[in-house]
Amino acid sequence: MSATRLNIGLIGLGRLGQVYARDLSSRIACTRLVAVADVDRTAVDATVQQFGVRGYTDLGGLLADQEVDAFVIVSPTHLHASQTAECAKTGKPVFCEKPPSISLDQALFMKQAVADSGIFFQLGFMRRFDAGYAAAKKRIAEGAIGEPVVFKATSRDPFRPSVEYANPKSSGGMIVDMGIHDFDLARWFMGEVRRVTAIGGVLAYPELGEVGDIDNAVVTLEFASGKLGVVDLTRNGIYGYDITTELLGTGGTLRIGYLRETPLMVMTKNAVTHDTVPYFMERFRDAYTVQLENFAENVLKGRPAPITVDDGVEALRVALAATRARETGQPVDVAAITA
Amino acid sequence: MSATRLNIGLIGLGRLGQVYARDLSSRIACTRLVAVADVDRTAVDATVQQFGVRGYTDLGGLLADQEVDAFVIVSPTHLHASQTAECAKTGKPVFCEKPPSISLDQALFMKQAVADSGIFFQLGFMRRFDAGYAAAKKRIAEGAIGEPVVFKATSRDPFRPSVEYANPKSSGGMIVDMGIHDFDLARWFMGEVRRVTAIGGVLAYPELGEVGDIDNAVVTLEFASGKLGVVDLTRNGIYGYDITTELLGTGGTLRIGYLRETPLMVMTKNAVTHDTVPYFMERFRDAYTVQLENFAENVLKGRPAPITVDDGVEALRVALAATRARETGQPVDVAAITA
């Protein structure tokens, strides 16, 4: 590790992994991609050729690579905990995509592994690095809206996921899958959540119900401070990808989110029309890059991680509490979720 | 009653009563204000002088006025039920502002009085007559968003009411006072509500807590159909009066509401600013007029009332269920609210 550039070993070459490969190799000045690992040999070979890096189809090879200064894990969620634990044994810094796991046990295992090893660990919640969310955080600190007292978040997907993806056994169910970002923001802006209620159902896509998932939900949050929150989630956004968050304060309100993608407005008889944000990569492309850059800078400069494994564990705990609340129709204390 | 113009006796000369006096006398072609009643002699005298009508300081005088074709009641809420019952005895048509009462018993009494008398009765929920809400209803009927499956409403006041006004003994508490409009819209767009949860608290104005009220709440709705809803209410809108409603459908979404009052944008260094809607009279001025005109036309043309006393009773029942849910921290079946 030089003082100015961090050599990265990237784990996982799915869609986001390929974006990260490009970011790490060229868009971020303080990183250098030196090696990648994935079980898919074709993906490894393509990346090796494109970026001139070393490639491994087993994690062990990458773990042993002496040139690697730090690991970035962007593999499927069910591998996050075990791979983090493996990487942690090398003592090198690790960045891992959210969530730690869809199982609290696994997330706690991951937390323990990080703690035992004493490594630098940073979890990915890219929204915190979006220009809008970052500015909101700053404006609140400056007092722009007084004390924030109500947190309100909307997450809408423009289409349903595949039935395979949606299966709660792998996705954790919609409230975990979609809501985890909102629960992280809730904690980031407002503090710990004490109690949740949730309603939800299969209203648009019956096929999701057949694998045990839902397509719409509303979750209410009571924070430990007595403040309030509400998160609504839908798979039938239809008009586009809409991530909107509001912070109501005693002196004003901040709203983060937009609906318009290109600079074009089409004005025809009696109507003005514009297009919408297609999906998460269009909305949060820059946030992903800024997030990785932040990780590298934190490592290089010895700064603490802004998002810890605990942030992942606690956001997951809220999501699991909301899932249980939805299933039982009863309020659930977040602290009651212990496994 | 001529075939084309309805002679109105107006009951109540508070702020909204004075607006109605002007609407009935001049803005609406098919009505004529002929008499007014209020216990406040000064208000009566001023109205008599301004509009050249007869004035009464007791309801009995107005009830006996032979020129009056129909009554419009816009008195304080606690008088709605008894005054409706009195008017009903004359057999003449009655329009009464929402809500029927803040007490379900009183509302049911009012319902019975209307039923017993057989009069034409129309309840006021002016939002239904707003151009935006009316257009939304029409667009849904045309299939613009497929089947609406999630109802989402926000009501924000730009400042807190007086402590006296907020006292739940007279206002019914914030969930009733602010939410009744949203619950009516919920029923209008989505059908009956089966079950509610609610959270709320005193987060901005401690003085409201001293009289037993709250200043923020979130209410979730499960409709009998299995569809979902959420209503959030706040007294600390601060930036303006913000009434926004969304209908998420299987094929699209409708959003009703706006944040901009005048056509002016002020663009200064790095910022674009516009003003906001001050309060309900600026937002719903035209809706009030259209509503009264609709009442008169329904009477003159023998059409049924689009909003009945039942609509008031059932919206109130949802509001009372949500109030109880907030107080107990438990979900409440709407049908369980019987008094």
Add this chain to the structure above:
Amino acid sequence: MSATRLNIGLIGLGRLGQVYARDLSSRIACTRLVAVADVDRTAVDATVQQFGVRGYTDLGGLLADQEVDAFVIVSPTHLHASQTAECAKTGKPVFCEKPPSISLDQALFMKQAVADSGIFFQLGFMRRFDAGYAAAKKRIAEGAIGEPVVFKATSRDPFRPSVEYANPKSSGGMIVDMGIHDFDLARWFMGEVRRVTAIGGVLAYPELGEVGDIDNAVVTLEFASGKLGVVDLTRNGIYGYDITTELLGTGGTLRIGYLRETPLMVMTKNAVTHDTVPYFMERFRDAYTVQLENFAENVLKGRPAPITVDDGVEALRVALAATRARETGQPVDVAAITA
């Protein structure tokens, strides 16, 4: 004339005249409509019946009506000058709709008649009373944008006028007919115009060309102060009625105008759509009322007229200069327009 209410004699019962009749009789507290005059007996009779006023089919009758305190002229433009001159002989205050005339000679005749009689005279340019334009004027005075240096205005009609209406012999041609409001705003915000250029043509509606009119034009303005302006005019707005004005200052910019009529947004696959402002009555309804109220208050309180006959003469002179510039393809000094 009482100290608090002005008895109005209304001249002209066309579309706008009927709006004014209602405003004067009921929407404005300090006016009372007492008599009307129009050559169309049917219109007179209907108004007499609706508002309980006296009606005349000849101007002479109205001029002799002793109860009339002041005249409001909203007849066809070619009658403005002569009727103002007739009214002026009574010595009573006169409000006259813009423009004074489409002929500079006639406008100067009207100016002379007003001057000779010494009456209170106020010309109608309703945009100045629109909430947006009024707020803009105030914000500039407060220094919100520093010194305004560029004036930029757009006027778009949603459809073409009838060919009969458009005939330049009666309308003055598009630059006069549509632009006169923008030229008045230009003078109001920026001062006198020294020189103009103009381009224009028949681009959308060939039938307008057949009567000698055009359907699109761009006019540049050089003010006496050296400041700059540009006005673009179109008959093929298609998407709605769009009146937008910008004032660029040394410290910021003000934009007045909007494109959205109702509070409804329709969000369907990949698109967000809202409706637009239909036409001038929807856009400037309130401004018309405020303007008449302002006239009455000025008379009752002895305040000077904010818009004089000179404002009409000079806006017309700019419009005629621009028309000549368009016809000749050469810049025209406004001062060169003397007849």
Add this chain to the structure above:
Amino acid sequence: MSATRLNIGLIGLGRLGQVYARDLSSRIACTRLVAVADVDRTAVDATVQQFGVRGYTDLGGLLADQEVDAFVIVSPTHLHASQTAECAKTGKPVFCEKPPSISLDQALFMKQAVADSGIFFQLGFMRRFDAGYAAAKKRIAEGAIGEPVVFKATSRDPFRPSVEYANPKSSGGMIVDMGIHDFDLARWFMGEVRRVTAIGGVLAYPELGEVGDIDNAVVTLEFASGKLGVVDLTRNGIYGYDITTELLGTGGTLRIGYLRETPLMVMTKNAVTHDTVPYFMERFRDAYTVQLENFAENVLKGRPAPITVDDGVEALRVALAATRARETGQPVDVAAITA
């Protein structure tokens, strides 16, 4: 030159040059940066180190570099023509930033050099590759607004350039410097310009007047087809970088442009505020990348250049005509500009 990747020699390492270096080396899959040239040794060394390429402080070295497949010229404008001519001698493809020159003679020299050599040449006008402008072009072709008949463009800089930069001897003056993009768009959307008028002056920054430049201008365009256009330019945008273009058609209107940069809205007492687009790099960052990628793909796939040297020559001719029109106060035929 492989079939899939173009080896680029980059000429010019100023601000935009450095952006291009990164784009060519990593953001664009089908290019590879292999060498750079600039007279500034420090800039060359830094780029060599960062991207692992060869560096030259004289153009001759780069011209002789055998690995280079194509040149990208992003040097100061006064070097465009001569450097293009030098590169053309190698017979290799050339991409050159706009404008060809600020002198028509030089631009014509460049045109001749390209023609004589027969090389593939593509000029840079990045707006054509912006998502909004590209979508507008497509929508017009699809008939979304009928026949476009009026072109309207606004370009506003958020602050004035340095006095040195603004000097017309090097910049060509504001109408050339800022307007050239708008004149290119005018030609792209509407066809050739026949005649222009222009007004302008020093209204905000007297210091610009001292070197002979202006800070505000309005240019009208008459197209050869009889269609109309207007372009307004200002250095005192103040509130942000605002590039807005409208195409008015016989069946609707397209507006390209936006004012909002981040997804954040700040809502405080009676006001809603959002930030604005800072400057051209924020607004057109992606367009620059897409443009270079387009160049490389055209070369690799043997497609013709979408923007030719003629496009630069003709846009410049319109800009020079408008500059002369502004100086003389008289309309100028574009064809009259021959040197």
